[in-house]
Amino acid sequence: MKKNWKKAVVVAVSCMMVFMLAACGGGGGSSDAGENVLKMGCTGPLTGPAAIYGNAVKNGGQIAVDEINAANPDGVQVAWQVEDDEADGEKAVNAYNKLMDDGMQVFVGSVTSGACVAVAEKTNADRVFELTPSASQAAVTEGKDNVFQLCFRDPDQGTISADYIVENFPDAKVGVIYNNASDYSAGIYDGFKKEMDAKGVEIVAVEAFADDANTDFQAQLNSMKNAGADFVFLPNYYTPVSNILVQADKMGYAPTFFGCDGVDGILTLEGFDTSLAEGVYLLTPFTASAEDEKTQNFVKAYMDAYGEEPNQFAADAYDCVYACYNAFKETGLETSASAADICEAMVAQFAGGFSYEGLTAANAMKWQATGEVDKMPAVYVIEGGKYVEK
């Protein structure tokens, strides 16, 4: 068939071109031993629905890297490269491979849990040290010695929230609205339910919603109202939470809402009437309005660079970069060392009682050998448009 031959030639030629592009793209693997640079990489969603979190980590990390490079011009410099993974496992592995091709030595990622678990298996196989700022699923660190989490694990947030609620609101009738298509939300709810059952406190009503944040919550809120829930646990990111607050207000249903670290950032939401968020509790390790001096310079630096207040993801990234940097300095290795050697040394550090005082924890953070972090989150309540520590 005549015309198909022509199409075949066109397609075959472009196929060769693309192979070349990809192949040479993969060439530059060796780390430039000349300068004294520690290459840190990260993968996160820079496009797609979760783009806000990927960009926050990218910017937060950049702030820390700029500070470090400025602080010691002749000492160990840091390079920061973030690749887009659209919060999808397959793309995250591709992005990770690209970073490896570009000579990454320490992996500060991935941002979302789904992507991170897929990549964690690769970093474990390639013996690359991994400290994820925000992938909070339990499976991220399970059975992998080289993977550490700077953020809480989902179930832990669930358990801590449950303990806090039972302790401070003993007679509250608790309902839950969670996103059954998001592993973060489902993970926290899992831990929460287990803890509430363990404590013997009954959950009055449980409702779920589909993945996109922009849906109708009347049905869920009605079922909460009918079940007489005066306390609603929302283990979700702040976009659906803001939607829930708006629709609840319209319905005239005003229970106390309790959210987790995902809710942070709701006050920075452009066009959101912050009065609706009054009295909302949230369990979060970081808040831009905290008074301590460390947070304030970070917030100021972030505001100057990106024109908006940093959210908790940015702070996590900032801490991760610093934690890796400090730990690396303590290992005494040269930046020309291979990723695997760095990994063994860093694992020894983190598992061996290395601690780091950062933005995202009141106390100094320590890590267990299993990869979990020991840090106490603070519970805040939004009053007068500000986070007030409880």
Next chain:
Amino acid sequence: MAERILKNIRIGGLKNAVKGNDYRKEATISYGILIGGYILLQILTAAGLIGHNLQGQFVPICVYISLAVSLNLVVGISGELSLGHAGFMAVGAFSGILMSRILLQSMSFEPAILIISMLFGALMASIAGFIIGIPILGLRGDYLAIVTLAFGEIIRNFMNVLYFGFVDGKLRFAFNHTIEGIEDTDRIITGAIGATGTKTMASFTWGLLLCLFTVFIVLNLKNSKQGRAIMSIRDNRIAGESIGLDVRKYKLMAFVVSAALAGMAGCLFGLNYSTLVPIKFNFNTSVLVLVFVVLGGVGNMWGGIIAATLLTILPETFRQFADYRMLTYAIVLILVMIGTYNPAIKSRVNALFSKIKPKKKKDDGKVKKKKSGKEGA
């Protein structure tokens, strides 16, 4: 020899007659690209020329190739638009992962586990294909497409409420809530979190075998009596019925076989990553595979293969465009579609080609004028 009954009937004007689909040529090219590509890439990898990024994509490329070829069975050969192909992929992936975890309890010979899991995935997907097939038989055109889309969404939505896991060695299943008393390590599939802790067994060689098997099945089917029946119904439903073809049976056959092959591909995909989230198999993935088929040329096997390879690599090579990665992908998609399908541009491209290509001998489809003068007006 019985002398020819009718004097030589002059068959006028064969000059613009087009040769039919040459099975052998299509088969040789398709197999050639697959095996040639495999060997080329293995050599390049051995020589260390191929970076991690491309190497990591070998298995997904094979999966997308067999998905494109299996979708071509529905879109190209059966002539129906299916927008729910990712649904079958999902069924294949999760049932395959489940089977692999169960088998791992008792045996450890990975190739056997992989094959059994893929067959199980294919079986479950073909059951899904059958269930989807039944309502589809009465529908045509865009209504059929919307039903396939609906099924894709139903399967994805359904996956969010499935919970599988081992509780002290026994397989437990729960619907819509977590299984009581299950440790994290024993979870297989937990609702939205998807499959975790899968033992990755897929490799490039298995990917190639999957592609070869899929192409083998689809090309053979295309050149068998069943394939001819499916294609004849596509070309003219009424004529097909008038020569005794059971239209429903063959429409359904195309769907079920395509679903089974997609299930196998899905299973290999599932076993290539340690975790798999149901949201992955949404409408966008179905559309992605459809783009491979349409760009490769509907009904054209090796076209689909090349398109699947190129379009899987493209977004990765666009990484250097960083923020503009997906934007350039969208623009390339639109331009290529207009380029290959717009009559005006296509004729200009052909004109360009006929200039640079040397005058071909007669056998490229044009019938040389026969000297015998028998050619009628």
Next chain:
Amino acid sequence: MADKKDKREELIDIDISDSGHAYENRQEIYYNDNVGGRAVFVDSKEQYDPDEPYNDQVYIPEKDRDKAPILEVKGLGIDFGGLTAVDNFNLTLGRTEIGGLIGPNGAGKTTIFNMLTKVYEPTRGEIFFDGKSTKGMNTVDINKAGMARTFQNIRLFDKLTVEENIKVALHHTTNYGLIDGMLHTPKYRHEEFRIRKEAMKYLKIFGMTKTADYRAGSLPYGAQRRLEIMRALATKPKLLLLDEPAAGMNPSETSELMETIKEIRDRFQIGIFLIEHDMSLVMGICEGIVVLNYGRTIAKGSAKDIQSNPKVIEAYLGKSRGKMDEEEKAEDLEEALSKGKLESAPSGKPDRKEGE
């Protein structure tokens, strides 16, 4: 390239006549065991009295009188939402008769064909095919029972090659399963080789072996017409319905077609029933002609009977012609028929052949 073609010619160098034997024994079965649900008209014992004036509803050509008719239709009718397209259509078709169905456009000819093949379900009337009633059968069953048809506007499988179009018609006689089809087992190869030979046999009859590899859609008009007839023939029918086979053919092609139709009937011993506007063809080869007007049967008879049948003349030339003598009337009808009063096919004035 050329010699490959010739080798294929030898390949099919088998005696074509053997294909006819399949039909003889089928007739005996029917004739002797007197299958239930026999037609109402013809009692196998009572033979036609040749000189008895023919019954203008039930006419069977001479040679078929001793055999049971292939098709009997009694009082067939269909209403499309109040509009009666066909009403009280009666027909008896001899076992190996070439029957013709003529009538002005819109008389319901194609609708009758669609009812026979159950594309439309008739609202009233009985159809007995080969002695068995076709109530409750659908198009596929009808074809399996042995009735094949062609269409007014050609319905070929355009993207498939000529050879593949025939092979699709041979679908039910190729016996290998889906698994064989998918894995190309030896059974598949054997069957494919056999039906390939058989397909080439049909192509040989129409002298179209050269076009085997071409796409059906890209063939010239005449070749497509023939391919459609061949494809219908390949389903081994007992009765072949041809819907305007000569439409759009020039006179030389039409005469060739007439030869072919007779050849098919003689070789395969099957009944043929065709709709046609080209009077030279109808008068030329049809042994029994049914005249239809506004969905009603006016008469059935041989070419001569029809030309002299007063009802037919009246229907076509109107009442006032009544008083002219026989010869003049026949002349007039001939002229009317040829000038296209009956809207014959636009193939121009057929050169009148001394028909049977």
Next chain:
Amino acid sequence: MIFLTNLISGLSLGSVYAIIALGYTMVYGISKMLNFAHGDVIMIGGYMSFIMTMYMGLNGWLALLVAMVICTILGITIERLAYRPLRGTGSLAVLITAIGVSYFLQNIALLIWGANPKMFTSLFNGMKPIHAMGGQLTITPESIFTILANIVIMILLTLFVSKTKAGKAMRAVSEDNGAAQLMGINVNQSISLTFAIGSGLAAVAGVLMLSAYPVLMPTTGAMPGIKAFTAAVFGGIGSIPGAMIGGLILGIIEIFSRAYISTELSDAIVFACLIIVLLVKPTGLLGKKISEKV
């Protein structure tokens, strides 16, 4: 009482789907093309009116008008650049191009307005919800206006299509493109007009939807687009009243399935209903039966 609240929110959600579905149906009717980018035109409309109200300080209604104008122009340019070259080449090629345009719009929005979700200030910010039946039943102004808008648009559109010259031309082109050309109807103009109206309505739908569900992101248009497309087919693709009825029913099914059956499986139930209807009536509720003449 719950029934009433659910019914109203079902109607208001259904009205949003109906208005979007109108765009799908009209475009499909005239050029037999599934415009998958239609969902994203809603998102662009939303962003436009958001920019107008937040940064330019226009009041809500003026912003809506500006958004409609911009979306109309966007609709026409998309048709002119992406779809016209592919006219008549079969629906598959155009379908993929539409998907390309959809990705394009999403990524352009991402680049221009960034990934941070925005909260849309409702068009009816000032108005108070009506409390009926002793405070039990609260009807938000958004719901009322959405339902009203849907009815008004429905009437205007039916009048336009049946009475005006341009409307008849559109119907002629959708009936038979070739014949319409022979009658001297400028087909390109009619098709552009259809895209213009469809996109204008999309802007209205976008603003109304975002007033009720205020989260605005580059991917906001995706899911409503698919749901509205399902509604258009549900009601019989190509028939304008069909789109309206299909949208309303789909909205009600979605809300009721969430309220009474299970929130997890509500999407699955909505699509299951679609399949059941198509089983009973293969060309949708009001779709015209296309029978092949033998």
